[in-house]
Amino acid sequence: MAPGFEIKRQLGAVRGLFGSAARDDEAVRAAAGETALRLVRHVEEHGAGWFWETDRTGRLTYLSAKVAQALGTPDSPALGAPLTALFQMDGDNPDTERTLAFHFTARTSFSDYAVRAAQGDAADRCWSISGRPRLDAFGQFQGFTGSGSDLSEKRRSEAEITRLALFDGLTGLANRQRMRLSLDQTLAQSRRSYRSISMLLLDLDRFKAVNDTLGHQVGDLLLQQVAQRLQRVVGESGLVGRLGGDEFQVMLPEESNRDRLGELARTIIAQLSQPYFLAGSSVTIGCSIGVAIAPEDGHDAETLVRSADLALYAAKADGRGVHRFYHENMLEGAQTRKALEDDLRHALERGELQVVYQPVVATGDARIVGYEALVRWQHPVRGPVSPADFIPIAEECGLIEPIGEWVLHTAIAAARQFANHARVAVNVSPIQFANPAFPAVVARALAAGNLAPERLELEITESVFLNESASTDAMFASLKRLGVRLALDDFGTGYSSLGYLRKAPFDKIKIDQSFVRGAAISGSRNAAIIQAIVTLAAALDMETTAEGVEVQDEIELIRGLGCSHIQGYVYGRPMDAEAAVALSRKGFAQPGGYRISRAPRIRTLRWARLQAGDQSGEVRIRNVSTTGAMIDGIAFPEGAAQFPVQIELIEGQMFNATVRWAHDGQAGLAFDERFNLERMHPPATRPRR
Template sequence: MLPALVALAFLVCLGVATARLARLDGLAVQRRVSAAREGNLAVKMIAEFEGHGTGWFWEADRQGRITYLSAKVAAALAPPYRDPGGCLLTDVFRMDSASPGTERTLAFHISSRTSFADYTVCATGSTDGTEPDRWWSISGRPVIDDLGRFQGFIGSGSDLTEKRKSDAEITRLALFDGLTGLANRQRMRQSLEKTLQPQGGVLRPASLFLMDLDRFKAVNDTLGHQAGDALLKQVAQRLERVVGAVGLVGRLGGDEFKVLLPAIDHRDTLTTLARELIAALSQPYFIAGATVTIGCSIGIAIAPQHGDNAEELVRNADLALYAAKADGRGVHRFFSEEMLSGAKSRKALEDDMRAALAEGGFHLHYQPVVSTATEEITGYEALLRWQHPVRGRISPADFIPVAEECGLIEALGEWVLRTACDAAARWPRAVRVAVNVSPIQFANPAFPAIVTSALARSGLPASRLELEITEGVFLDESGATDAMFRSLKALGVRLALDDFGTGYSSLGYLRTAPFDKIKIDQSFVRGAAQPGNRNAAIIRAIVTLADTLAMETTAEGVEIQDEIELVRTLGCSHIQGFVYGAGIADAEVIVQLGGAVQAAPVGHKVSRAPRTKMLRSARLAIGRTQGDVRIRNISASGAMIDGVAIDDEAVGLDVLIELVEDQMFAARVAWAQDGKAGLHFAENFNLDRLQQAQPGRVARRAT
């Protein structure tokens, strides 16, 4: 019985064990099926990720030879590596050494069996200097088995191609001019700073050109901004063609350009290049069906003698450009220390001018305007004067341009307008007062209101105020210009066109601009009485034009008494000039108007020798003192200069003046007034010698 029970128990246990084993086998099978399913799912997901995403995978053995690489990456490799199995990872990919954080190479990590992350690589076949077609980011780590043995590398990567293209476009937009494709201001600055960095403690030579287009604004205004943009593109092409590989050309904005020339500091080489650039840019352009001609001025600074850092070199090149434009444009100028001292002087002049305006340092003189028919004084022109407490009398020719540059001209012009109106309202006779208006004042929409306020405050009738406007206001001729003319005429004031014939000389605006008077520039009056001089014919033509348009005419700058009859004969209605006196103070005007009705001529009775009008810098020596002056005109026997602090007490002094570069000639001061002086040469000067002067020293102006 007992054996049977034992056998039964054994069979029961065996059955239970068998059932449990079967259940365990079933679970194992389920786990294997589940693992297989998960493995297949993972494979599918990896395949999907590799096929349609930006990521990919790779694997390498202990020697760094590729055992697996995603197919899409393999297809983008160079032909020898399209089947990369067995190839060294370092043969298939090369690193981008310019990327940050890649001081150690792939070969280092493979040999040292260390991890690396986000290394930028491309196919090794991209070595022809062009940008590779594809870029990737690659990461990897060593694989260690359960026994701690190194088995190889496994890693992943992602496609960087589109990101690099996007980054490159951002860089291009940040460093290149969108219109011309030239380097922009930021890139030029970076390149200049890099060029000026010392190497081995030695400063490297370099030169900088700053360029400004002449007459570009007129193209924009007449043909439109699209034509202006097309012109700038052609300018950029010409600049790059002339400069070539020797320098970097950039556009700073507007019509300003810059050329950086590393390792070039020879003046003759720079002069040749500057002249070639000016000549190239001065050739005609064909824009919007029209032929356009512009010019170019260039300022040059050389490192390290003109500056050893970017800020200093740019400043000095800009000062040289300022000098080039002041010398008549279409030329180049090298920086000199005198330019810097001149800039400092202008800044000091600006500061002093602001103080003078606030503290009452300016005053007005009034020059009579005389009728040729009755010889009566019909009005006065208000002339701005400044007696500096230290520098003495400063010529308007010196401080007015500075006032226009620094934005002070509107405040100064308004002070002149109000002061002249107040004075004229007190004069004993109802004569007119003329006030000069700068183009900047004229462009201010509030200008009519300022005129109205000045008339109302002074009580001066509008008909007694004459506003003198130069042709410069027509540079920006537009609907706003016409509206300004209408507004001013609606006030009842008179309008005079000043310095006619010396500016842009377009007769078209005389058809619509409501001028009451044309003022004939003194350059046409000077010498008109000389036999064979054509100025008389020009004056007659201007008078005929004015008469036809019912306008008066004033001949400016009449100095010699024999010119009075000539001007009268030619038909001018009025005369203004030293022949009837220089400017006088308001108190003297009151005395003059209370006296004789007719004005009496003064000064020389016979015209002097013909003079050549010019603008030229020169040295003037009085004893041991030397200074820079400007020659305004010259004849065989004398010259007129300005920019010099000479007063009436200097008349009769012996001086030396530089008529030809580095050659001084003896002369004597014949007269001095308002910052100008007349010199009489000790010996007659041969004017033909001026033609032999260096091109940079003389800038002639058409008369």
């Protein structure tokens, strides 16, 4: 074969090889193009992305179908329209000061511009678009090519994130962060304009009991209804927020009038205290409010909130259900309370707490039927601390249950030594009552002290009925199954609904001392109230105890009204266990104190004959009045009250009387009928007035 022919053959083979490669490249490019087109269509149909292209004049020559449909109408299709006529920059989120028209005129690229539809039903939608100029092979401008993506869902997500960050998820109110941001901004503005801002801090009273007894789901429903009521009361005049738990806050810009603020606070308390009907139960809570005003109560947010918090604490300390304005001495008081709380946490283990016992006396014969156990705190530095000061602190800081359990064990141990089967009464905090484990605590204490259950009386306040529920009834049933007695304490000062008396298994009603004090004074209506309570208790087969009896006039009044028991200083102040045991062995209590309305008495010293049953003897009359006399010279047994006698006040004439008290050879007599003192003194010998 000639060399030239071989070279030609080889060149032909090479050309054939390259021709085959070129054809393969074209096939690959075609396949890649089809793949790219398929991917573009997939993005357009199923994704958030879309594409567009314009001619040299800026009119759309291509627009993904889903966007074209959203922007165009049959009369005015998007395709063929100027891009700048369909989109406008998003004024809420401007990413640049330059406009689309600028870039089209300058023929410069742009990226991720937030735009909205310029008109039509899609105006609420938001997109992000990017574009770059398109040039031909000779570098001549042919138009713009670009892409876009839907921002609507992203914006909704961002809005939801913002909402979650600034609003309370349960109630929809502003949350702590938003309230703080708004307060900071408003305070900054007020400093420039010298305007006032008011802050109301609210705390729901007895909300924890709802959560504990009815469950957190019902508690959440309650918070939602509270938020609705609060928002209705405040309206557009302020910003309402929930800080967490059962704590709410109201910020009122440009408001500093104390009268208006006080009226608003009272309205809020009244509205939030109305009953709620949740999960088949009627729930009643309360509300306490602290009020602080900037700038006098604080120039910055932290100080203003602290002032409102101190005012709120004062409101709760004053009995809850009230509002209080901040004043400077509250800070000192808060520091004192914090110190007391710190000391109280160690008081029990250090032996600083003591239980004392006040006698409960039968009205008819002054027989001691029991004692009320009362806790006292002897602080090593401050001295005696009033229970009115440390019991609320114990309830707030979680110490009331361990202290209450210790009091229960201590009182039961003392009661084991009381003579004549005297009972012991122990106060029960609403927090203890709300704990489902409380009956087990009582059962363990009774077993440890080996005390008969009927000798233990649990005193419960009316506040436990503010959240009546099946758990309240179950608690009463559990305690009664133990065999203990139940007393309703401080009746008439709290909720005072007669409905719960119909079904609650009380053995006794304790009439609050506010009705007892002054009842013996002429013109007081307290006696009528006591009479009504006694009648009600008798109809329900319950005993009654009048609390806070301090003067002897009240003994006679309460006896006459039919009250079964008396408790108060007139029969003894709270005493230690040893003194209580000794007094219980005597069996009877002697009245002390004084009279405030007794009949005028004439001092005298004369002998008179006394008939007591079948015994007769001589006694000395020390003083005498129209209603009674004091005698000595006869040894009545201690506590011989209500013993009938006859005394010869006038020679040859015996008068019926009753022994009211007897002690150390002396006795007080009450005449059955009023006696005319002038009969003891003939006209010639009457004493001068």
